Structures are given as structure tokens and as C-alpha cells.
Amino acid sequence: MKGRRLALAVCGGLMMIAAAAGSAQASEATITKGVSIEGVDVGGMTKSQAEAALEEKAQQLGQTKVTLMMGDNPVTTTLGELGYTWTNTDIVGKCLTLASSGNIVERYKEKKDIEKEPKAYTMTFCADNAKVQSFVESCSAYNSDPVEGSIQMGSDGIPYVEGGTDGLTLNVDKSVAAVENAISGWTGGDLKVDLVVDKKSPDVSAETLSKVKDVLGTATTDYSASTAARAVNVENGCRLISGTLVWPGDEFSVTRAVTPFAAENGYEQAPSYEENRVVDSYGGGICQVSTTLYNAVLKAELDVTARSNHTMIVNYVQPSKDAAIAEGIMDMAFVNNTDSPIYIYGYCYGGQITFTIYGHETRPSNRSIEFESKVTSQTDPQGIQLVADTSQNVGYINQVQSPHTGYTAELWKNIYVDGQLTDSVQVNSSTYQAVGTIYDVGVVSQSSAVTQAMYSAIASGDVSQVQNVIKYGTGAAQRQTNAQGQNGASGQTDAAQGQTNAQTQTDASGQSGTSQTDASGNAVISVQ
Known part of the structure; x- marks a missing residue:
């Protein structure tokens, strides 16, 4: 009797499972509880419900900020503007097949396992090549020639470097490939992609001048x-x-x-x-x-x-x-x-x-x-x-x-x-x-005799004789002789007589020169 009751109980349990399965088949199939795709809980959803939820998710992800770096220049866009598209749409159908194969016991056990340890799947995406190409080409506006480095003196008295940066030329084909690869491998969060550029270094770099x-x-x-x-x-x-x-x-x-x-x-x-x-x-x-x-x-x-x-x-x-x-x-x-x-x-x-x-x-x-x-x-x-x-x-x-x-x-x-x-x-x-x-002495005169007398005085190297010619003209020689007879050599007119006191000026070397007056009393400024 005891063995018969056990057989009846097992048979009853199987009949209940079979009844439940039959009931599920009678309505539209749903995804087993405990299944998520790209963070969206699709458990209990029908195929159409899951696809709609995931399309909404894809649109949200399309608002993700994408920064393309052209050297030091950031250019921003969104995944959606780059033609962001959900590609593995068959993932919903695969999720519907979970716990749907094998006998009743095996299917029941798989469902319980999924409920205990949920399954998470990801969506895969790609970009529209034409849209990526167009946007990347627009970044060519940041192409630049190399800037030669220079040093400028700051207001703080410390030299600082200006320029010295590389010239950049966008490599469009390689950059398009880099963007598409980054999108296909994206796992979430804002996306940053370094565009591929050809660099030309300046002759004078900032690194050298630093x-x-x-x-x-x-x-x-x-x-x-x-x-x-x-x-x-x-x-x-x-x-x-x-x-x-x-x-x-x-x-x-x-x-x-x-x-x-x-x-x-x-x-x-x-x-x-x-x-x-x-x-x-x-x-x-x-x-x-x-x-x-x-x-x-x-x-x-x-x-x-x-x-x-x-x-x-x-x-x-x-x-x-x-x-x-x-x-x-x-x-x-x-x-x-x-x-x-x-x-x-x-x-x-x-x-x-x-x-x-x-x-x-x-x-x-x-x-x-x-x-x-x-x-x-x-x-x-x-x-x-x-x-x-x-x-x-x-x-x-x-x-x-x-x-x-x-x-x-x-x-x-x-x-x-x-x-x-x-x-x-x-x-x-x-x-x-x-x-x-050294003195410059004027020699121009309407009288050739006076001019000759002045040249003679200059040749003597004696300033007093020059002064005498200026004062007495051609009679200077006689007065010079008389002066020597009366006073002797020591009684000659001092070279400084007839001149004004010197006023100091600076010459090319910073040394002092003089200014003085000519015979007419007009000031003659030294060239020093």
C-alpha cells in the first residue's frame, strides 16, 4: 500500500506540471523569470514586449555622449548621431527558448535554476558607416600646421614657452575604423575615441624649450x-x-x-x-x-x-x-x-x-x-x-x-x-x-694771409698762438714776439685763456668733453 501511494503522488505531480505546461502553450510564450538583457529585466515578457523594451533601451543609449579627440581638440557628438543600431535582435528569441527544451522535469529544473541564478545578456551595436564617415571628415577642420616654439618673458620675470606644438593632419580612413571599433566594443558610459592623425613636429618644440x-x-x-x-x-x-x-x-x-x-x-x-x-x-x-x-x-x-x-x-x-x-x-x-x-x-x-x-x-x-x-x-x-x-x-x-x-x-x-x-x-x-x-680750429677767412697765419699757428701746436691769430690776425706773430721779449717763455698766454669754463658732456665712451665759446662769443658745443 505504501509503494502504491508514492507512485500515485509522483504521478499526480507530473500531471500538475503537464497541466501547467499545457496552460502556457495555450497562451503566448514568455521569457523565463530571472532573465535580463542589457540591464532590462525581460523575465515574464513576451517576445514583442521584450523587443519594445529593448528598442527603448537602445534609444536611451543613443543619447550617450561620444568625444572624438583631434589632438588636444575635443569634438562631441552622440551615438545616435553616428547611426547607432542594435544588431543582435535575435537575443530575444534565444531567451524565449530557455527552459523550453527537454522533458518536463528538465524544463522545470532549468527554470528553478534561472530563478536562483539569473541570466544576464548584452545587446550588441554598430554605427552607420556613412554617418561616421561624414562626422569624422568634419573634424578635418582641426587640421593644423606645426607651431614653432618661442620663449616669452612673463610679468613675474620668469621665461615661459609659447607654441612648440605638432602639426596635425586627420587620417580619415583610420579614424573611421577606430570610431566603429570603439562603438562595437562599447560596454557603457561616455565614449572617448582618439582619432588617428599624422603629426609633423616643429623645428623648435616646447619640450626642448622647457x-x-x-x-x-x-x-x-x-x-x-x-x-x-x-x-x-x-x-x-x-x-x-x-x-x-x-x-x-x-x-x-x-x-x-x-x-x-x-x-x-x-x-x-x-x-x-x-x-x-x-x-x-x-x-x-x-x-x-x-x-x-x-x-x-x-x-x-x-x-x-x-x-x-x-x-x-x-x-x-x-x-x-x-x-x-x-x-x-x-x-x-x-x-x-x-x-x-x-x-x-x-x-x-x-x-x-x-x-x-x-x-x-x-x-x-x-x-x-x-x-x-x-x-x-x-x-x-x-x-x-x-x-x-x-x-x-x-x-x-x-x-x-x-x-x-x-x-x-x-x-x-x-x-x-x-x-x-x-x-x-x-x-x-x-x-x-x-x-x-684735441682742438678743431677754423681756418676759413677772406684774407689769405690770416688763413696762412692760422695754419702756421696750428702747426706750432700752441693754443696761445691760435688765440693770438683769432685776436690780432696777421699781427699775431709780432705780438707773440713782443710777449716773449717781455715775459720770456714762461710769460706766454696760457692755452686756457680766452676760453669759458667747460661744461661736462658724455662722449661715446662715457668720458667727459667740453663746450666753449668762439671768438664772437657764441657757444660752440663739443661733439663729444
């Missing part, structure tokens, strides 16, 4: 006593040099940078040295620019390839620290012997000119240098030189050159390590000529 940040050397000189024209020339020369980049192994020439010396290049006429005297010329004062840069170059320990001292001493730097230039004759030049570019920055403010050289510092931090000027001899100026000026009338006498002491000098570099002097190296040697006072 090393130019250390002060290698700086120097300042004062030109505040200069004439207005000379100050213009100093500031113009500084402007023409400032902002220059010098690459490793390249040579920089001051003369090439600041010439031609002409009004068209921003220069005015100002005092400058010419054959041991001071004359007005375009660019007068430019040597102070080259000198200031020379001292900055020395401190940066760059390789100086050309440097000349002035013929006469200057007073804005110590002896042997100057660097004269003359187009086609003298230059100040150096080679960048470091491993990185150097940047020359110059400015003028408050009557001072400053050059600073920036680069990549590789010298040991415990090492320092200083430069010592040593005067090795001195020669005092001797005599007076009188020069006939055929453009001026008799009566004109003008001191065009003040006396300059002559020197020989040397410049030495002292090297210190941890504050201790370890070496001294001679940098250069210089010879500055001793030059006496």
Missing part, C-alpha cells in the same frame, strides 16, 4: 649720463638683441644682430670713437650694448669667439671688461657651448641696460666664479693736438677730445669651490691708448 629656465649669467651697466641720442641707440641695440635664441653649437654675433647702423634701423647720430677721437655717427653708444652682453656671457661661461677692447678707455665698466664693435672691423661673438638652447633677454630701465642669459644650468652648485680686472700699466696723456677745420671760419676753436689716460689691463676669472679659490684663468688682455686734448 629646459630654458635657469639664469646662467646677468650683467648691468649705467648709461644715465648719455645724451638723448646715445640713450636711444643703447635702447635700440638692446631691443634688437633681446629675445634671441641661440642653439647648442651655434654662434651669436652682436654686429650681425644690430647692424646696419642707420636711421632706418632705429639709430640716431651720437658720439662714438673714430681714429682716437670722438665723432658723431649713427649708432654711437652701441658698444655699451655689446659690453653689457659680453659681461653676461662671461658669467654664463659661454665660449667667447670674438672680442676687442676700445682704442681709448671707457668708464662704464672696469678695464678689460669692455667689448667694442665696429661694422666689418670688430665684433663681439660667442658660441653656445651648453647642452640646451640659451635665451638672451635684455631691457633698459632708469638709465640702466641689463642682459640676462637663460638656459639649462649644469654647473655644480658649490662652484662659483668672479671676474677681476687688473691694470698692469698706466700712461698719462701728453700734449695738445690742433686740427684745421676747413668748414669753420677763423675764430672757431673747439675742444673735441678730452685727454684720456692710457692703460694696459688684464681680465682674470677666479674659480671657487665651496668658497675656496681653486683656480685663476686669464680671460683677455687690453691696451688703451693715451690721447691728449
Whole structure:
């Protein structure tokens, strides 16, 4: 009896399952509970219901933001605008077959397993090739040429890099493939795709210029006593040099940078040295620019390839620290012997000119240098030189050159390590000529006798004789003889008599000159 009851119970259970199955077959099939597609719970849904829910899901996903990166330029769109399409639509039919095969017991068991451990499926998508192609091609608007790098000085006194970026050209075909592959492999969230570009590097890259940040050397000189024209020339020369980049192994020439010396290049006429005297010329004062840069170059320990001292001493730097230039004759030049570019920055403010050289510092931090000027001899100026000026009338006498002491000098570099002097190296040697006072003397007169008398006075080298000709004309010789008879050699008229007190002006080297009056009492301003 007990075995019969058990058989009847089993038979009853199977009959109930069979009845349930028959009932399900009588209505439209639904997906087994516990099944989801792309996060949508489709359990219990019919095929049409599931497809509608998933189409809605696909439309929602079509609003997903897509960012295409063209170099550093982001271009945004959506999956929908790229023709986003759900491709594995047969997934719904496959889900309907779950727990639908095998005998009744097997189907029942599979349903229970799915309810216990839900099954999750994903939707797959693709983009419309034509729409992707069209949108990617529009990104060609961001094609660019390479931008050469440059260095600019910030308001904080620190150089910063501008430009130095690659030129970009969009590779359309490869970019379309990259976008389509990204969409097909997308798993959710905003989508970002790097477009494929062909790059062209600039000659001067930002990476290279980023090393130019250390002060290698700086120097300042004062030109505040200069004439207005000379100050213009100093500031113009500084402007023409400032902002220059010098690459490793390249040579920089001051003369090439600041010439031609002409009004068209921003220069005015100002005092400058010419054959041991001071004359007005375009660019007068430019040597102070080259000198200031020379001292900055020395401190940066760059390789100086050309440097000349002035013929006469200057007073804005110590002896042997100057660097004269003359187009086609003298230059100040150096080679960048470091491993990185150097940047020359110059400015003028408050009557001072400053050059600073920036680069990549590789010298040991415990090492320092200083430069010592040593005067090795001195020669005092001797005599007076009188020069006939055929453009001026008799009566004109003008001191065009003040006396300059002559020197020989040397410049030495002292090297210190941890504050201790370890070496001294001679940098250069210089010879500055001793030059006496020079006067220009007018010789033009309606009387040839007076002109001849003035030439004779000039040839004597005696200013008092020139003054006598100015005062007495052809009778100057007799008065000179009488004066000698009455007073002897010591009673001659002093060379300074008949002149006004000098007013100091600045010549090309910063030395003082004079102004005085001519025989008519009109002021004659020195060209110095």
C-alpha cells in the first residue's frame, strides 16, 4: 500500500506540471523569470514586449555622449548621431527558448535554476558607416600646421614657452575604423575615441624649450649720463638683441644682430670713437650694448669667439671688461657651448641696460666664479693736438677730445669651490691708448694771409698762438714776439685763456668733453 501511494503522488505531480505546461502553450510564450538583457529585466515578457523594451533601451543609449579627440581638440557628438543600431535582435528569441527544451522535469529544473541564478545578456551595436564617415571628415577642420616654439618673458620675470606644438593632419580612413571599433566594443558610459592623425613636429618644440629656465649669467651697466641720442641707440641695440635664441653649437654675433647702423634701423647720430677721437655717427653708444652682453656671457661661461677692447678707455665698466664693435672691423661673438638652447633677454630701465642669459644650468652648485680686472700699466696723456677745420671760419676753436689716460689691463676669472679659490684663468688682455686734448680750429677767412697765419699757428701746436691769430690776425706773430721779449717763455698766454669754463658732456665712451665759446662769443658745443 505504501509503494502504491508514492507512485500515485509522483504521478499526480507530473500531471500538475503537464497541466501547467499545457496552460502556457495555450497562451503566448514568455521569457523565463530571472532573465535580463542589457540591464532590462525581460523575465515574464513576451517576445514583442521584450523587443519594445529593448528598442527603448537602445534609444536611451543613443543619447550617450561620444568625444572624438583631434589632438588636444575635443569634438562631441552622440551615438545616435553616428547611426547607432542594435544588431543582435535575435537575443530575444534565444531567451524565449530557455527552459523550453527537454522533458518536463528538465524544463522545470532549468527554470528553478534561472530563478536562483539569473541570466544576464548584452545587446550588441554598430554605427552607420556613412554617418561616421561624414562626422569624422568634419573634424578635418582641426587640421593644423606645426607651431614653432618661442620663449616669452612673463610679468613675474620668469621665461615661459609659447607654441612648440605638432602639426596635425586627420587620417580619415583610420579614424573611421577606430570610431566603429570603439562603438562595437562599447560596454557603457561616455565614449572617448582618439582619432588617428599624422603629426609633423616643429623645428623648435616646447619640450626642448622647457629646459630654458635657469639664469646662467646677468650683467648691468649705467648709461644715465648719455645724451638723448646715445640713450636711444643703447635702447635700440638692446631691443634688437633681446629675445634671441641661440642653439647648442651655434654662434651669436652682436654686429650681425644690430647692424646696419642707420636711421632706418632705429639709430640716431651720437658720439662714438673714430681714429682716437670722438665723432658723431649713427649708432654711437652701441658698444655699451655689446659690453653689457659680453659681461653676461662671461658669467654664463659661454665660449667667447670674438672680442676687442676700445682704442681709448671707457668708464662704464672696469678695464678689460669692455667689448667694442665696429661694422666689418670688430665684433663681439660667442658660441653656445651648453647642452640646451640659451635665451638672451635684455631691457633698459632708469638709465640702466641689463642682459640676462637663460638656459639649462649644469654647473655644480658649490662652484662659483668672479671676474677681476687688473691694470698692469698706466700712461698719462701728453700734449695738445690742433686740427684745421676747413668748414669753420677763423675764430672757431673747439675742444673735441678730452685727454684720456692710457692703460694696459688684464681680465682674470677666479674659480671657487665651496668658497675656496681653486683656480685663476686669464680671460683677455687690453691696451688703451693715451690721447691728449684735441682742438678743431677754423681756418676759413677772406684774407689769405690770416688763413696762412692760422695754419702756421696750428702747426706750432700752441693754443696761445691760435688765440693770438683769432685776436690780432696777421699781427699775431709780432705780438707773440713782443710777449716773449717781455715775459720770456714762461710769460706766454696760457692755452686756457680766452676760453669759458667747460661744461661736462658724455662722449661715446662715457668720458667727459667740453663746450666753449668762439671768438664772437657764441657757444660752440663739443661733439663729444
